[in-house]
Amino acid sequence: MHLRNRHGKIVDGVPFYVVASLAFMFVISLGPFYGSLFGLSIEAGVVASLVVSFVCGCLAFYRFVWTVDPEFRGEIPVDVRFRNLGYAAITFFLLLVLLLIPVIPIVTAAP
Structure with missing residues (x-):
């Protein structure tokens, strides 16, 4: 399948x-779990994901097909x-830290 940008190239x-x-x-893979941490049902978490x-x-x-110019x-x-x-490494690290924030109360409350 050939993808074309907005100019048809x-x-x-x-x-x-x-x-x-x-x-x-x-x-x-992570959406339903985090949805359940915030009170969503699994079904709602899957739909939201x-x-x-x-x-x-x-x-x-939009970023990699529609606006790209293959001649440039x-x-x-x-x-x-x-x-x-x-x-990219810093962004990935901050994303992982952000994803760990809702899990911290669960880990600290475990006996």
């Missing part, structure tokens, strides 16, 4: 597929790639 779909599938996997996963897929499509390709300098990797 064929775009590489691999980044979109990777980001959308990882977001789907991450949200569907599917909605959030769909929104993540739409955002990934060039090598990214090493310092920029390293800086972006550092930002």
Whole structure:
């Protein structure tokens, strides 16, 4: 399946597929559990996870397919790639800390 951007040019779909599938996997696997921590039923948590996963897929499509220009390709300098990797690592760490916040009262209340 060839994906086309807003100008009708064929775009590489691999980044979109990777980001959308990882977001789907991450949200569907953790969403119902965190929903139950906040008082949602499992069914409502699954539905909310599917909605959030769909929104993540739409955002990934917009970012990696719709607005990309396939003719603007060039090598990214090493310092920029390293800086972006550092930002991604910090963001991932903060996301994990954010996901642990609701679980802390459960862990500390265990006998």
